[in-house]
Amino acid sequence: ASLDGDRLTVTGSFEGLQSPATSARLHAAPMGLRGPVISDLNATGGTSGKISGEITLTPAQADGLRRGHIYLQIQSEEAPNGNLRGWLLP
Numbered sequence: 001a002s003l004d005g006d007r008l009t010v011t012g013s014f015e016g017l018q019s020p021a022t023s024a025r026l027h028a029a030p031m032g033l034r035g036p037v038i039s040d041l042n043a044t045g046g047t048s049g050k051i052s053g054e055i056t057l058t059p060a061q062a063d064g065l066r067r068g069h070i071y072l073q074i075q076s077e078e079a080p081n082g083n084l085r086g087w088l089l090p
Contacts, residue, residue, distance in 0.1 A: 027072075
C-alpha cells in the first residue's frame with residue numbers, strides 16, 4: 001500500500017485460501033478488532049490471485065491509517081465474513 005496525499009493505492013497478491021476469493025475490502029478498526037467497510041477493492045477469483053484498488057481517504061481515515069487502524073480483508077466462498085485480514089502499518 002502507498003499513500004500519496006490523501007490517495008491510498010493498494011496492490012498485492014494472496015495464496016492458499018481454502019475456497020475461491022469473492023471480494024476484498026478495506027475496513028477501519030484498531031488492530032485485532034473488526035470494523036466497517038470503507039472501500040471495495042478488486043480481487044481476482046480463485047484460491048490465489050491479486051488485489052488492487054485506490055481510495056481517496058477522508059482526514060479521519062488518513063489519521064486512522066497513520067495509527068494502523070486500516071486493514072484489508074479478503075472474503076471467500078466458504079468464509080463470507082473474512083478469510084484473510086492484514087492491517088496496513090505506517
